Amino acid sequence: MTQIGKLRTFVADITRLIERAPGEAAILAEGRALLAGLVAEDDWLPEAYARPHPEYYQQHLLYADPLDRLSIVSFVWGPGQETPVHDHRVWGLVGVLRGAEVARNYTVGPKGELLESPPERLERGSVAAVSPTIGDIHRISNAYDDRASISIHVYGGNIGSIRRAVFDAASGRTKEFVSGYSNAAVPNLWAA
Numbered sequence: 001m002t003q004i005g006k007l008r009t010f011v012a013d014i015t016r017l018i019e020r021a022p023g024e025a026a027i028l029a030e031g032r033a034l035l036a037g038l039v040a041e042d043d044w045l046p047e048a049y050a051r052p053h054p055e056y057y058q059q060h061l062l063y064a065d066p067l068d069r070l071s072i073v074s075f076v077w078g079p080g081q082e083t084p085v086h087d088h089r090v091w092g093l094v095g096v097l098r099g100a101e102v103a104r105n106y107t108v109g110p111k112g113e114l115l116e117s118p119p120e121r122l123e124r125g126s127v128a129a130v131s132p133t134i135g136d137i138h139r140i141s142n143a144y145d146d147r148a149s150i151s152i153h154v155y156g157g158n159i160g161s162i163r164r165a166v167f168d169a170a171s172g173r174t175k176e177f178v179s180g181y182s183n184a185a186v187p188n189l190w191a192a
């Protein structure tokens with residue numbers, strides 16, 4: 001199998017899982033195992049989708065389902081980069097392909113303030129999950145300040161086009177946004 005063939009196989013497997021429509025809990029459980037398999041080996045992501053940007057973390061679309069049932073994105077954090085606190089509005093899986101990341105999860109308190117859970121370090125090969133049912137608000141940071149980290153994210157929708165929110169960590173105030181993607185072209189999953 002070609003290196004990119006690993007991603008093609010993952011796309012087929014996760015699409016079959018969605019086709020079965022087993023409900024979110026089963027999608028997260030079975031999808032977690034599939035994603036763990038994909039990120040177990042760091043030898044398939046084309047270099048163009050692994051490059052950090054000096055100022056901004058990158059979100060490269062790798063694949064989007066034509067029926068908007070899922071999308072697969074490579075997130076590349078340069079040294080010390082991190083996301084703002086944000087939500088997703090759909091289920092999501094985060095699998096660490098390279099380096100390590102720190103996830104901070106939040107819930108909304110009675111006065112609309114954000115309550116932060118203890119940070120969780122996501123080592124290479126590990127998979128974390130988010131969703132409106134299990135906890136949807138978080139912030140992800142590169143655990144390293146001297147190298148890039150990369151994670152592969154799978155979402156239950158076309159995440160780049162979903163209207164969702166970023167949060168001010170101190171006040172809990174929200175601002176709506178649509179993330180889009182950093183790249184203009186997607187990888188050729190059928191390359192020989």
Ligand code: FE
Nearest residue numbers: 086087088138
């Ligand atoms: Fe996120």
